[in-house]
Amino acid sequence: MRITIFEVGPRDGLQNEAAPISTADKIAFVDRLSTAGLAAIEVSAFVSPKWVPQMADAAEVFAGITRRAGTRYTALVPNARGLERALAAGVSEVAIFAAASETFSRRNTNQSVDDAFAVYGDVTRDAAAAGLRVRGYLSTAFGCPFEHDVPVDRVVDLTQRLLDLGVYEVAVSDTIGIAHPGQVLPVVGAVAERVPLQQIALHFHDTRGTALANVLTALDLGIATYDASAGGLGGCPYAPGATGNLATEDLVYMLDGLGVRTGVDLEALVNASRFIEPHVGHALPSRYYRARVSQA
DSSP: OBOEEEEOIIIIITTTOSSOOOHHHHHHHHHHHHTTTOSEEEEEEOOOTTTOGGGTTHHHHHHHOOOOTTOEEEEEOOSHHHHHHHHHTTOSEEEEEEESSHHHHHHHHSSOHHHHHHHHHHHHHHHHHTTOEEEEEEETSSOBTTTBOOOHHHHHHHHHHHHHHTOSEEEEEETTSOOOHHHHHHHHHHHHHHSOGGGEEEEEBOTTSOHHHHHHHHHHHTOOEEEEBGGGOOOOTTSTTOOOBOBHHHHHHHHHHTTOBOOOOHHHHHHHHHHHHHHHTSOOOOHHHHHHHHHO
């Protein structure tokens, strides 16, 4: 089995950092991640700089990175204007983000779930016309910081709706790091009954220390694509209490130990995290990374 790791550190990882990261440092971070052989790197987001100031230089970052053959460089877009900016920056793949929770959708995008889907219908249509692939995120699929439990049927229906818009894959996302293996089985199992396995990805946060256990459970279900963030960077500005994403180093170390192929160079990942750590101004939480730093 070969696993695809979708690196989200430069976008989902950095967007919630309080310390301003320079454009040059973001470019250098992405370039170091590229040397690790990752299949996909989410570089930035074409969102309002008023709401997510860390992503204000998305176009400049895309202009400065060195693109490696075999790696896809993607960006998050919230609407048609974001897509226009992404196209102008030469982005070849974009992502849209819907929510399984009505309250979270209104807090995150200031619109209802149905209104968001109307917007994304236009985005996916225009992206397809421009030759861009579109990925979908479904946030709060395992729980919401405002509504708490999210019905599994709703997760299944919204995943299918995203695919009906034309996205090639849906990252079913644990936005607040509440998921545990006992949830992964019923939620992902139900989605897999309606959606082909190859169109399901999983996005876990490690808030409660269960992200790797969740991956192990999902591997048994046949899921082969996982989002992760170098060093465990991350959080969500609209999800109170959400801490870092599943650390890419921890995921690769576990998969290497299981003999599962990823094509990712663990040493190169550590070097990328070592580079960005002083710029965010705090220790990165990846357990593998922390062990390597202490040994050094």
